[in-house]
Amino acid sequence: MQPRRVAVLGGGPGGLYAARLLKLAYPACEVQVHEQGEPDKTFGFGVGLAAGTQRNLEAADPDTLRDLVATGVRHDMTMRVRGRGVRVRNDHLIGVARTDLLAVLQRHAEKAGVRLEFGVRRAAAGLDADLVVAADGVSSATREAGSFGARIETGDGLFLWCGADFPLPDAVFTPVETEYGTFVAHAYPYSGGRSTFLIETDERTWRNAGFDATTAELEGEGVPPGASDEKSLRYLEKIFAGQLRGHGLIGNRTRWQRFRTVRCDRWAQGNVVLLGDAAHTAHFSVGSGTKLAMEDAIGLVAALRESPDPATAFARYEETRRPSVERLQELARRSRLWWESFPSRLGLPVERLMVAYMSRAGNVSLDRFAGTSPDAVATALRQYGGAPPDGDLVQWVLDRPLTHGNRSFPDRVSVPELEPLYVDLRNPWSPEADALIAGVRGGVLVTGPADRPAVLTRLDLAERIRLETGALTAVEAPRALSGDLAAGLVSGRTDLVQLTEEQV
Template sequence: MQPRRVAVLGGGPGGLYAARLLKLAYPACEVQVHEQGEPDATFGFGVGLASGTQRNLESADPDTLRELVATGVRHDMTMQVRGQRVRVRNDRLIGVARTELLAVLQRHAEKAGVQLEFGVRPSSAELDADLVVAADGVSSATREEGSFGAHVETGEGLYLWCGADFSLPDAVFAPVETEYGTFVAHAYPYSGGRSTFLIETDERTWRNAGFDRTTVALEGAPPSASDEESLRYLEKIFAGQLRRHRLIGNRTRWLRFRTVRCERWSDGNVVLLGDAAHTAHFSIGSGTKLAMEDAIGLVAVLRDSPDLATAFARYEALRRPAVERLQELARRSQLWWESFPSRLDLPVERLMVAYMSRAGNVSLDRFAGSSPDAVGVALRQYGGTQPHGDLVQWVLDRPLTHGGRTFPDRVTVPELKRVHADLRNPWSPEADALVARGRGSGGVLVTGPAARSDVLTRLDLAERIRLETGELTAVEGPAALREDLAAGLVSGRTDLVSLTEEQV
């Protein structure tokens, strides 16, 4: 189809990129971006672009990617826990300043012939356009005005975004235990000699520190105000990571992550893109990645579709599976991070394995291939000897001594109390009841459906039982999922596994 006029609501990365790709695909089409902010006004700090995203951008628009990569900073990844430190390679990821990202995308949009209008916020009904692309973010007014079947789920934990005026050598994950509870920093360098610091905590710690009070105090403040009291406290406890630098705020306030899902991504001539349609937790998902890949997918199907209805149906069919897969990975990662302080007794190398395998996206073999030194140390901590041969089989073959009992390997499971788990959230009230059943039992075998998602959830539930009750834990699962079960053993999620011949 050949659109005559396209309006894009939202001048963030997704909206700008969609506008440029649309103009390149349809040179005769009038494409206009409407952004409520000013061209040089943005909030946020750095944006991460993973290798897969870079490949997709290169295929769609190599000129834009070339400039983004030139402004970015590549880095590895370090975890620091209780004086222990482990480093793994991750230099395919680049950090780009959000201001630079937007400047590059604005320049390339205008170069293609896109009209940029700032300081306005029209509704979709006010626009004279064949196609309206709503890229107006997680709080999308367009989504709220339309019929998209939106559902928003709010997380339990709290987080805030801030920055520092120096460049970290690596991305850093660092928990700090305080008199109030545990705060965790996710930090990484980006261009301009600066670093992003995202800091999260649980609600009890947040309240103990008085940050519920500072949050309420900001309710009547201008939108540009930051929680300076929180920043000054966090600056002190993360002094080691900050290297005597200050934390910088930019509309920095405590938030709870909102996961957006929509039953439909289009309504009439309006289509949602990026955070307006879907979000994925920051610990694994990237709103920038998803939005820009949405833009690529939308323009691709428009070219081959006879009308908007067909194009929108194809857009969803193309993008929804990838988005929902990432949202599920992000959901698991979010739950893992919200319960992170319970794992701090693990050696840092095993904790890094737990982190990498937390969502089921990275296998033990794959991680060992990319970071053999770190994984090798973790395996020696787990098994007591140098790993050799088939890595997964080696993990399953290690003996175990627990509570005066010795087991020849990790698949010889004694008679234990069976706890059947068929649930989505291993930290839900329903899961609390299952943990209570395991207390004082002498040992628990966690059983349930054979699907991979259920086995991964059982491993998380078993970890809770193991850590909160001290009981011997075992997880039942199909032999076809032995890699996931082996990763669970090394990560301390379970003591033993019971392999079945069920089909996944």
């Protein structure tokens, strides 16, 4: 199809990139971006762009990618827990300042002939265009006003996004245990000699520290909309002083928030199509919001080019983008639950914790992680069961003996008679799961459906049982999922595994 006039609502990464790609695809089309903010002012600090994303952007628009990569910084990754650290190489991630990212995208959009309007808040319904691309972010007024079948799931944990004016040498994950509870930093360097600090905690710790009160104060009357939670920042600065090396934390509309996962049954209505955070979000711990928004832009423009009319194009856009969006949202959901329960795992040696982190959503297998970070994995395996082999890692993990209390087992697959516990739930940290765990009396064999998502959830529930009750725990699963079970054993999610010959 050949649109004549397209309006893009929102000048974030999704909107700006869609506008440029549209203008490149349809030079005769008028493309206008409407952004309520000013060009050089944005919330937030740095965002990560992974190698896969860079490849996709390269294929769609090499010029923009080149300039983005030039502003980004590559970094390795360190996890530091109770004074011990483990470092792994990370070749496929760069950190880019959100300001630089937007500056590059604005420049390239203008270069292609897109018109940019700043400083005015607009409504999709009031825009005069054949097509309206609503890239108006997680709080999208377009989504709220329309009938897109939106569902919003709010996380239990609280997080706050701030920065520091020095570059960390690596991305760092580190918890600090305080009198109130545990705060966890996810921090990484980005361009301009700065670092992002994303700090996460649980509701109880947040209340104990009095941050429910500082959050309420910021919602009160007379507080400027751009104000940050300075009391929290000053406290966090003290407890993360080791990481901050004498630097302070910088706020920019920094407040405690709960992550909102947005899902929509439909992404288009009439001539309006949702894109990026307006249509879907994925928890920050998988660092993919910008990626999804920019890949949506690529998918939307490709669909428009291949279709005779907007309805067909929007259907095609949704058909091609939805599977990868939903796959990532599912990974992000598991990742969010893992981080929200992170303090319960601090007793694990940091190398095993790193394996647990990498395998938290079922996305990175033990073999793959051993391929990229052999030293860290070898140490984790030694902690788990002695000198690791050169050969089949998974089988070796399953073959290790276990001593549990006064009982010994020759390997991890010789499961004694245990009380079966049938589990078929989505969230192993839900009240329903709490009730199951409350009923555990002695050793338990956690069973359930044979599909992989159910097995991953069983492993998470088994971990809670081990940690909260100390009971000997075995997980039943098809042999075909031995890789997940091996990662689960090394990560301390279960003591034993019972293999079945079921089809996955």
